[in-house]
Amino acid sequence: QEILQDLYQRGVKEVLLGVFDGLNGLEEAFKSVFPKADVQRCVVHKVRNTLNKVRKKDQIEVAEDLKLIYRATTKEAAIQAFREFEKKWSKKYAREVQSWEKDLDVLLTFMKYPLSIRSVIYTTNAIERTIKDIRKRLKTMNSLSSIEAAEKITYLTIQDYNEKWSNRKLRGFSNAYQALQEMFEERY
Template sequence: WQNRPLNQRYCALFLDALFVKVRRDTVGKEAVYIVLGITPEGHREILGFYVGGVESSNGWKEILQDLRNRGVQEVLLGVFDGLTGLEEAFRSIFPKADVQRCVIHKVRSTMNKARKKDQAELSIDLKKVYTSSTYEEAEEVFEMVKKKWKKNYSRELASWEEDLPVLLTFLGYPKEVQQYIYTTNLIERTNKEVRKRLKTMNSLPNIEAAE
């Protein structure tokens, strides 16, 4: 299954990892890298999953290269979270593709650094940015958000400002598909089902069992 030939062209690749407990002498958490692709006809399919080690950009690069070796030649868009080095790894294999950083992951990360009393209001303000109709409108809204919150969250807002181009890539796509590509939710639903099935297991005896 992992070696089957793949389509040459995909509209989008969604990248996400979940973690499972695997025994190798001792029990430890290991990453399961999963790639979901959408064909030009709108068909969704899991292109591959790879078990082992700690999630890293180098691990993703090997996986993306494997997909290319199996036939994937063109990708319009890559959708993933903000793992350090992942964007560079993706672009090294698919240099012509657009990149969409998962907005929901970014919001969660920001909320984790915000004071509890500010979280609800800050979340609403940030939502106004990524629910704008155009990139230009989103930039204007962000300037207002930055002016309002920069005193307390200058570092977090500087990170948003730096990432804004890859957080709002989806606004350049047709409105009919924007709701599907601004986040990794499509693949996270799959991961949620896997976690549900693994919940009753304390650990898996080996890598083969995990696969």
């Protein structure tokens, strides 16, 4: 919450969406700082966690059934796909199905957004890749002289990403631009 409040104080005032991996307290902290923003739980994390609790022989079938939920084109279709998933798997994997039911709204938040960007916003994979690259960069430097040295490497790595990303067009966002503008205007 402190980091989010710091971002707010430094000028990040209008946020449409926060995407989180389900870490306890993170979504609540985000909503306390950005109450008008939507919260999206990372679907990839949820699928991964579910499949880890499913028998090996059922994993492919369960994964395919879950895809029908998060790849549906409308929220109604996604809910219908979940109901089918629930009927099929609730006897065998009651806890996992209940967990999906409990989190379904926050897992399907991305359905409010334009179709062209949904596959980008239902996961935290881009953030995780960045963190993985920073760790990889720090790990090769066997010993850093201080915390400041590690911070400098992290800063330079992020600056490198900023440079790459500032010229990069994210797939689908140009098509979604107008709809996102309208969402901002409506909300803020």
